[in-house]
Amino acid sequence: MQSFIELSKIFADKFSIKHFPDEPDTLYSPAQYILQLGGKRIRPACVLMGNELFGEINPDSFYVATAIELFHNFSLIHDDIMDKAPLRRGMQTVHTRYGESTAILAGDVMLVQAYEYLNKMNPEHLQSILSLFNKTAKEVCEGQQLDMDFETKATVFLSEYIKMISLKTSVLLASSLQMGAVMGGAGIGSQEHLYNFGKNLGVAFQVQDDYLDAFGNPEKFGKQIGGDILANKKTFLMIHVFEKASKNQLTELNQLIKNNPTDKIEKVLQIFRDCKVDEWAKSLKEHYLQKALHHLDEIAVVSSRKSSLFELAEYLIQRES
Amino acid sequence: MQSFIELSKIFADKFSIKHFPDEPDTLYSPAQYILQLGGKRIRPACVLMGNELFGEINPDSFYVATAIELFHNFSLIHDDIMDKAPLRRGMQTVHTRYGESTAILAGDVMLVQAYEYLNKMNPEHLQSILSLFNKTAKEVCEGQQLDMDFETKATVFLSEYIKMISLKTSVLLASSLQMGAVMGGAGIGSQEHLYNFGKNLGVAFQVQDDYLDAFGNPEKFGKQIGGDILANKKTFLMIHVFEKASKNQLTELNQLIKNNPTDKIEKVLQIFRDCKVDEWAKSLKEHYLQKALHHLDEIAVVSSRKSSLFELAEYLIQRES
Numbered sequence: 354m355q356s357f358i359e360l361s362k363i364f365a366d367k368f369s370i371k372h373f374p375d376e377p378d379t380l381y382s383p384a385q386y387i388l389q390l391g392g393k394r395i396r397p398a399c400v401l402m403g404n405e406l407f408g409e410i411n412p413d414s415f416y417v418a419t420a421i422e423l424f425h426n427f428s429l430i431h432d433d434i435m436d437k438a439p440l441r442r443g444m445q446t447v448h449t450r451y452g453e454s455t456a457i458l459a460g461d462v463m464l465v466q467a468y469e470y471l472n473k474m475n476p477e478h479l480q481s482i483l484s485l486f487n488k489t490a491k492e493v494c495e496g497q498q499l500d501m502d503f504e505t506k507a508t509v510f511l512s513e514y515i516k517m518i519s520l521k522t523s524v525l526l527a528s529s530l531q532m533g534a535v536m537g538g539a540g541i542g543s544q545e546h547l548y549n550f551g552k553n554l555g556v557a558f559q560v561q562d563d564y565l566d567a568f569g570n571p572e573k574f575g576k577q578i579g580g581d582i583l584a585n586k587k588t589f590l591m592i593h594v595f596e597k598a599s600k601n602q603l604t605e606l607n608q609l610i611k612n613n614p615t616d617k618i619e620k621v622l623q624i625f626r627d628c629k630v631d632e633w634a635k636s637l638k639e640h641y642l643q644k645a646l647h648h649l650d651e652i653a654v655v656s657s658r659k660s661s662l663f664e665l666a667e668y669l670i671q672r673e674s
Numbered sequence: 675m676q677s678f679i680e681l682s683k684i685f686a687d688k689f690s691i692k693h694f695p696d697e698p699d700t701l702y703s704p705a706q707y708i709l710q711l712g713g714k715r716i717r718p719a720c721v722l723m724g725n726e727l728f729g730e731i732n733p734d735s736f737y738v739a740t741a742i743e744l745f746h747n748f749s750l751i752h753d754d755i756m757d758k759a760p761l762r763r764g765m766q767t768v769h770t771r772y773g774e775s776t777a778i779l780a781g782d783v784m785l786v787q788a789y790e791y792l793n794k795m796n797p798e799h800l801q802s803i804l805s806l807f808n809k810t811a812k813e814v815c816e817g818q819q820l821d822m823d824f825e826t827k828a829t830v831f832l833s834e835y836i837k838m839i840s841l842k843t844s845v846l847l848a849s850s851l852q853m854g855a856v857m858g859g860a861g862i863g864s865q866e867h868l869y870n871f872g873k874n875l876g877v878a879f880q881v882q883d884d885y886l887d888a889f890g891n892p893e894k895f896g897k898q899i900g901g902d903i904l905a906n907k908k909t910f911l912m913i914h915v916f917e918k919a920s921k922n923q924l925t926e927l928n929q930l931i932k933n934n935p936t937d938k939i940e941k942v943l944q945i946f947r948d949c950k951v952d953e954w955a956k957s958l959k960e961h962y963l964q965k966a967l968h969h970l971d972e973i974a975v976v977s978s979r980k981s982s983l984f985e986l987a988e989y990l991i992q993r994e995s
């Protein structure tokens with residue numbers, strides 16, 4: 354049994370090769386570029402952990418893990434175009450550096466390359482892995498579309514937001530774990546519990562991310578506090594405050610969103626606090642974390658095999674001390 | 675044995691279903707939209723013809739054919755974004771109608787759906803079909819990138835142009851035929867001849883397309899004559915004329931390209947004629963057509979089975995009477 358950190362390091366070493374041909378360089382350099390920006394390789398490590406939960410690592414799991422990481426980077430390239438994001442990990446995004454057309458194509462060819470890695474597998478698990486991969490890929494596209502739709506929607510309900518965020522981010526974590534379980538020969542019941550562990554953990558992580566953007570310690574968080582508030586982003590907190598606020602608070606919120614005054618962050622945070630949005634978000638995060646851990650408990654393997662998954666949960670979710 | 679026209683009609687009927695779920699409609703309606711614009715369904719018919727050349731149609735060939743047609747439409751959606759094309763088949767392109775971000779995602783999800791159709795196949799041929807599909811998909815992306823690179827390149831050699839156009843358009847025709855051959859149980863030698871039939875036929879078609887844009891009968895051609903000349907597009911004719919023109923003709927050509935006078939088409943056509951570019955293009959088309967037919971000859975099945983492929987060649991390439 355290897356730890357999450359060990360597995361992500363083992364994967365990162367294997368992954369740091371050239372994944373594309375030399376020519377045309379104008380297409381493949383941009384594709385290789387984003388892979389060299391690094392990243393925590395959480396999802397491919399999930400494939401390996403999901404496998405190891407049920408047995409020795411099947412060498413083909415590295416193909417699956419590589420496909421997952423390429424898929425993730427494909428989605429980052431295309432999402433960055435849609436979001437007009439200038440930077441990723443402090444470096445220029447692919448479209449900023451190479452132009453939008455090349456970024457579209459570099460993403461496309463990365464998705465194809467992901468499938469080519471899957472096709473290197475022994476045929477035994479190919480169809481079930483492809484099926485899971487395709488389902489998840491479509492869901493990630495759906496999540497991104499819903500996220501864009503929400504930008505122009507007046508009211509977004511919490512249930513809609515949870516669905517969107519699950520599709521956009523959690524299902525890839527969940528299905529990475531499940532694919533590992535498939536490779537490890539797990540039964541369908543265990544696969545589903547592991548999937549739901551990942552899915553709920555992903556939602557808990559997103560609640561935390563939204564919380565930290567508003568209430569985090571700027572030094573620890575590493576981003577500007579209140580960025581979501583400034584950008585009028587619909588987040589767990591913003592959606593909840595619209596459900597909780599009094600008539601006066603609603604009027605004030607709408608004014609702040611419309612007029613973008615210089616003290617906007619401070620004033621919105623005050624309304625968040627008055628409506629106890631901070632407390633609510635902490636308990637919502639805890640709720641999803643507990644759901645995740647419950648599914649992990651339900652998997653019928655000895656607890657010692659689950660240590661890397663507990664470690665993953667601890668790594669992703671900060672507990673209040 | 676069924677004719678090319680019959681097979682393309684049979685495919686078109688089966689294909690005219692909904693290929694995507696209902697929700698989110700904001701993603702899947704745009705994807706379905708382009709499929710309803712029609713098209714000649716040449717590539718999926720090639721899968722079926724390639725299969726029938728060697729035996730009865732394997733029902734799984736329809737999954738392969740569907741995947742090929744979805745792939746083709748995925749590439750049209752993304753290419754139209756890159757080319758900033760407002761219209762396709764006389765209707766709004768996906769990005770014009772639904773916005774670029776949604777068009778990127780609709781293309782992505784269509785590519786995933788193509789793989790999902792492949793995954794419905796019996797496992798027997800899955801890995802070899804996936805391998806061919808992935809190779810071709812990457813080549814099509816490479817061709818599109820080279821085409822964009824050529825726009826800003828001062829000199830493009832004929833060999834480079836042929837490589838680009840082969841990747842961008844011919845390999846999909848060629849590999850559609852080869853995939854059909856795989857499904858029909860053909861040996862590797864026959865597969866390769868059929869692939870090369872398709873590849874050379876595709877190049878012949880593209881030479882003809884460039885020729886007709888300059889010298890075609892406007893009524894038959896259905897497009898404005900000289901569109902490529904007006905847009906300073908690098909075509910077979912334009913690349914060749916730069917290799918053949920005298921110093922004076924080169925000076926005149928460069929002036930015409932730079933200044934875009936109202937009589938530009940007429941004057942460029944005159945230089946084309948003076949340099950015998952029209953004759954050259956006709957013989958180049960004939961050269962590739964003959965290469966294609968030679969590969970078809972070399973396939974060891976009775977001639978009567980090849981009738982639909984001769985019909986395809988006749989359909990795509992107009993012979994001088």
